[in-house]
Amino acid sequence: MILEHADIRIDPLKSSAFEEAILRGVSTVIAQAKGLKGYQVQRCIETPGRYVLLIQWETLEDHTVGFRGSDAFTQWRAIVGPFFVQPPVVEHFELVGQG
């Protein structure tokens, strides 16, 4: 299991429209992707316009090869891309421990 961690910045004046769009994007496009195990959309309290999208994938390649190489990625970016005020910072993580 791999965690995709996307740090997203939008215009805070467009928060409501962005939240509607990203929830629609994850539930209609990303949720259909192979290897998708779960997701969370998190809104920052201290920095308006900052969001973190956390997506659990079965393998790294399910995201970097499977999803990014699919038409679904184009659909996803068409829904959320217009809101980004800078390119999202996307990296992947492995679980060290939890409780």
Next chain:
Amino acid sequence: MILEHADIRIDPLKSSAFEEAILRGVSTVIAQAKGLKGYQVQRCIETPGRYVLLIQWETLEDHTVGFRGSDAFTQWRAIVGPFFVQPPVVEHFELVGQG
């Protein structure tokens, strides 16, 4: 429920010792804190030495007032602080949606 999101940078050559320390810190010190609901320690794949610590708190104040104002915070920072190569970036998030 509030997500504490700490973006941590350490010397990658000290990864093993840091992972042992942070797991010991969260399981012995943070796990005892009032309002603690769960935690994850995540290791970045693309950027060696980057970690994200995700902690679920019942309320924002359980972290910012209760935990940070307690002796436990001093104990916690004594365990993990020596590894930080820069101050961790800590912000809090509210769940917009999940699936």
